[in-house]
Amino acid sequence: MSRSRGIEAKVQQKEVLQTRRNGWNENIKNKNEDHSICPKDDAEMQQIKDLLQKLPKLDKIFSVHRKIGEGTFSSVYLGSLRQHARLPPDQRRWFAIKHLVPTAHPARVEHELRCLQDMGGKNNVIGVDLCLRHLDTIVFVMPYIPHRKFSEYVGEMDAAELARYMRALLTALRHVHSFGVIHRDVKPSNFLYDRENKRYLLVDFGLAQRVVAAPAPPPAHSNTLKRPREEDESTQEPKRIALDLRTGPRSVNVALPRPPAPGCACAGAGGVCAACAARPPPRAPRAGTQGFRPPEVLLKVSAQTTAVDVWAAGVVLASVLCARYPFFRAADDVAALAELQDLLGTQPLQRTAAALGRRLVTSVCRPGVCLRKLCARLRGAAPPPAAPAPPPAAPAAPPGRACARCRLPPEHCLCRDHTVPATRIAEGVTVAGFPDAAFALAAHLLEPDPRLRPTAAQALEHPFLREV
Incomplete structure (x- = not known):
């Protein structure tokens, strides 16, 4: 009996010691958590205190x-x-x-x-x-309106809610564009959405720019110290870039630059000859957030219009359709052009570049991705029904055979069918719960050529938004 009591006492003593250790570990953990949280809260409170003292x-x-x-x-x-x-x-x-x-x-x-x-x-x-x-x-x-982060509900929106959301965004853009102003930073974090009360607000006009050729406001910062361009374009996080709106005289040609002559040594090649390297670099507004910049901004075209905001609205629509945010993740302009090439195809981008006075040289030619197939793949839904059979001249794969472009089975192929316009609406067809008209609207808004891209007022007349 005494031996059993001794064993029980040792077990109880061991449990007490283990409990104390766990308690000490828990206290240390709580202290560490408090230590990691407090500095941030203290810093914010100090910022508020400094602001109230200054004002x-x-x-x-x-x-x-x-x-x-x-x-x-x-x-x-x-x-x-x-x-x-x-x-x-x-x-x-x-x-x-x-x-x-x-x-x-x-x-x-x-x-x-x-x-x-x-x-x-x-x-x-x-x-x-x-x-x-x-x-x-x-x-x-x-x-102020209460709102949630876009990433919290991007995969929860249905077709009706998406139509209301896009109509509210395009209504705000139509109103802003009617004043001849480009917002230049359209993105979900700048379009507040109160889901409970169905309220919307387009905010943050810190990078807004007027379309008319008038004296522009000064730069966003009066400090002359700048980080080198290599540092700006090597960052891995999407960020905004300030407008280049200096008040002094500029030596920038507003007309669209001409492409190199066919006889140039670097015409059609990946390198740059000495004559072209001596030419002044193009200057154009690049304000905005990475991932929402259209091709004309990435190609540094000086003549930019309100179509910049319409493209950003198309990126927002594509994010909801595919339930992925951010939709583009490039860290610099060259990588962003590569992402657009994968989505839209090489030839449409090259035609746009040529029309805007630029030349886009790539090492590979991409056919482009069908947004409908991409949405179905990412959402785990059934693929969209096949379009009518193309003419024999088109590279179509026999039933059950791999795609001639990507060499993948039909159920895994994401290639775009160029025989059917992406803006065409198939009546009665839905993909992952969204009508085909939603994808047709996304194709309209993501038109690479800004001259063919619809305005916000024209987009509001689209069948997907007209019934809202």
């Missing part, structure tokens, strides 16, 4: 609660009126307080403020309620 008027009117967003040129905080502090949260009026970086040029700030004043407050475009300034500290106080 005392803001502290008198608003209660700044937390940071809700941060970009290249600004930080956004959630705020509410101090006089509503005793009201329940659901009865308060909430605001988005945008603090611009101190290096922002005053004329650039004025340009953004005028865009918000002239266009905001209607047609799903955000307005501005108040602007406060003290020395180099400037904030815009704008309406």
